[in-house]
Structures are given as C-alpha cells and as structure tokens.
Amino acid sequence: MPGNELERGRDAVDYVVTAGLRPPVDISKLDPLQQEGVVSVLDHQLGRVEGVAGPEEEDIDVLDYRIEVGPDGATVMLAVDAPALSAAENAAANVVREILLDSQVLEHWTLTHSEVKITEDEFNESLAAAEQHTGERLGEADERLQAEIEEAFEQAELPESDPWRGEAVPEERTSGSRAGTAETESWRLRLYELSERLRAFSEEAFGANEANGQRAKLAAGALIHAVSVVTDELFYDELALTVNDATADGAVGLLVLEELPPCYQHNYDARFTRSLLLCSAAVATRLTGTRWQPPRCVAEALALRLFVNEARVVLEATELMSWDESAPLFEAFAAHACPDNAYEELFTVGTAAAEGADSSEEAVTGEAVEQRLRTRGLAFEQWFSKREEANTATGQHPYLG
Numbered sequence: 001m002p003g004n005e006l007e008r009g010r011d012a013v014d015y016v017v018t019a020g021l022r023p024p025v026d027i028s029k030l031d032p033l034q035q036e037g038v039v040s041v042l043d044h045q046l047g048r049v050e051g052v053a054g055p056e057e058e059d060i061d062v063l064d065y066r067i068e069v070g071p072d073g074a075t076v077m078l079a080v081d082a083p084a085l086s087a088a089e090n091a092a093a094n095v096v097r098e099i100l101l102d103s104q105v106l107e108h109w110t111l112t113h114s115e116v117k118i119t120e121d122e123f124n125e126s127l128a129a130a131e132q133h134t135g136e137r138l139g140e141a142d143e144r145l146q147a148e149i150e151e152a153f154e155q156a157e158l159p160e161s162d163p164w165r166g167e168a169v170p171e172e173r174t175s176g177s178r179a180g181t182a183e184t185e186s187w188r189l190r191l192y193e194l195s196e197r198l199r200a201f202s203e204e205a206f207g208a209n210e211a212n213g214q215r216a217k218l219a220a221g222a223l224i225h226a227v228s229v230v231t232d233e234l235f236y237d238e239l240a241l242t243v244n245d246a247t248a249d250g251a252v253g254l255l256v257l258e259e260l261p262p263c264y265q266h267n268y269d270a271r272f273t274r275s276l277l278l279c280s281a282a283v284a285t286r287l288t289g290t291r292w293q294p295p296r297c298v299a300e301a302l303a304l305r306l307f308v309n310e311a312r313v314v315l316e317a318t319e320l321m322s323w324d325e326s327a328p329l330f331e332a333f334a335a336h337a338c339p340d341n342a343y344e345e346l347f348t349v350g351t352a353a354a355e356g357a358d359s360s361e362e363a364v365t366g367e368a369v370e371q372r373l374r375t376r377g378l379a380f381e382q383w384f385s386k387r388e389e390a391n392t393a394t395g396q397h398p399y400l401g
Helices: 032-046 085-102 120-132 140-155 176-195 213-244 262-267 270-287 298-317 323-337 342-348 351-355 360-375
Strands: 015-022 051-053 059-070 073-081 110-118
Touching: 015 085, 032 059, 032 073, 032 085, 032 213, 051 085, 059 085, 073 085, 085 110, 176 213, 213 270, 213 298, 213 323, 262 342, 270 298, 298 323, 298 342
Parallel strands: none
Antiparallel strands: 015 073, 015 110, 051 059, 059 073
C-alpha cells in the first residue's frame, strides 16, 4: 500500500495521536497514483514540522510520524511530547489542519478525527524493533507490536460520514433518505449563496423564467463552486505529471486532463497544465466580474467547458438536479458565454490522426486533419493564441508565449 512512511530515531514519546483525513467529496476513490501524490505531499509537509504551541502556549514537540494512504483517505500517526492527552490530540489536530490550509493540493481535504489510539510504550517498542531488525525477519514479539500498530490504523479508518460536508453522521440519523434530504437542502443554500458571485451573467443567461428561476440560481452557484474544484484538480494533475515526468497519455488517475480532447493527450504535460491553469484563472476572474468577455482562445474555451461539466457533476451528486435536467440550463449558458463553439470539433478527432501514423495512407490523413484544424485555429500549437478585439487592451500572460 502506498505511503507507509515512518520517521525514526527519537527516544521520548508521550502520546501517539492518530488523525484521519478525508479527500474532497468529488473524489470517490483515490487511485494508486493519487495515493502516491498524497503521501509525497504529506511527507514533505510533516518533515518540516518540529513543534506546535499548546493551549497554554507551551511548546509541544512533534517527534515522529507515520503516514498511511488508501483509496478512501489517509491516516497520520504523530508522536508528540505533550503535557496531557487532550493537549496532544489538539496539537496533532492543529498540525494537520495547518498542513491542509497551507497545501493547495490538500486544502479541501477534511480532518475527521484526532485521538490517541496506541500507548507510548507500544509505539516506542515498535520503533526500536523496526530499527533493530531492519532487513531481518521480525520475531514474534515484534510482529505482535507491528500488528498493534496496523490495528490502530484499521481502527482509525474514516467513519461513515455525511458525504458533502465531511462531518460524522450521528447515530440517530439512521434514515438514509432523511439524511440525504438534509444534506441536499444544505447544498441548495450553499449554491444559492455562491450564485451571487457570478456577476458577469444574470439568471436569464441560464434560460431562467418563472418556472425554472430557482434552478438557474442553483446552476450559477454550481458554476462558481466548480471553479474551485477544477482549479484544485489541475494543481493535482500538474503535480502528478511533474513527479512522473509524464504526459496525459501515459499517466493514470488524472482528474481533469482526461476530460480534454483525447487527440492531443500526448501533448498534455506539466507545462501545458500550468498554462491551462493560467487560462482557467482568467476565465474564472471574468465570471466574477461585471463585464463578460468570451473566451479569447481555445484553451480558455476548454477551461470554461471544464467548469460547466464540473458544475453539472456537483448538481447531480447533491441530488439537486439530474444530468438531463441541467443540460438545457447550461446549453443556454454556453450560448451566451461562448457562442463560438468550434472547439467542440476537437472531441471528434481521432487520436491517431493528431499523433500521426505509421502507414503513408494514415499519415496523409493525419496531415489533412491537422491542416484542417490549423486552418480553423484549432491545432494544438494555436490553443493559447489569443484573439484580441480592437476595443480591448488586455494582454497575454508571458508564460503563455
């Protein structure tokens, strides 16, 4: 399993605190590549932590840590030198919360619990046994201690929780339908609130009328929420491609890039992802401004498309609107926001045509397709070339070339 990192070499441990972490609700399961990425981020951040201030402003040392990551989330064991159990649990929780706040990749993860699961002696003995038997077969006593550590991790598995707020579900909420209804209503209020931040468009842009005015408001809020989700996922994809020195066609478990035209997957590398992030930021900024400017390049149009798709996913996942129900709302919005939808042709182009082919006949076909795309301004090298209007003074970020 990815992420079994154990820092060793300290002698004194007062408490060993187990903290559970849950990924964002739109990530159902972490694949192996995502798990490795989470381990890398947590290990990097925890390795820099030496201590934390306690409730009485006393210094609480963080001595050792261990990370376990699986498909459903992460468990972190922190060995801390604290004056009391409650201080240890609070200190560990504060350390993890700070890491989540400071990390762009993990900022939407949730701390589910922070509590002492095993004793100081068990943890110390396990560390000593691990050091003594490095590279050797563990004896019975050591295997027992290791099993106790693993049992602590198993006991620390994320509790059944409210899927869209990361809060533990009280025992009295035994009715799934009632819990779902309450959560749906909570999201309804949340999206209504977010809809106020979409200032570039009124609800009429979603085809609002007396019959569907409230749905248009939900769609607007979902679009704003989607901006945050897509931005986080682009940061994750960029990290995954950088760490693995890969492109999208050779990577597994990417969150956003797989939704782009497959014909150019071999070109989606870390630098491309950073460029797409800049374009998506420009689109997001204009959505929250008072004057809308349609996408000025293919990359901006694709970024807007990513926002729209994610908004529809959110509405369906929260049971506020089915996929079919949200379709006419966002079709109306797309007609207002991006009337030039020529980029949709990219999703119909075969991968072989864009990459080139071995046979001369296929190569000729691929060249013809590429030439057609170039003529229409859709070829990959043209994605970040902005079409400036005569009455605008907006320039282009130097990173985009």
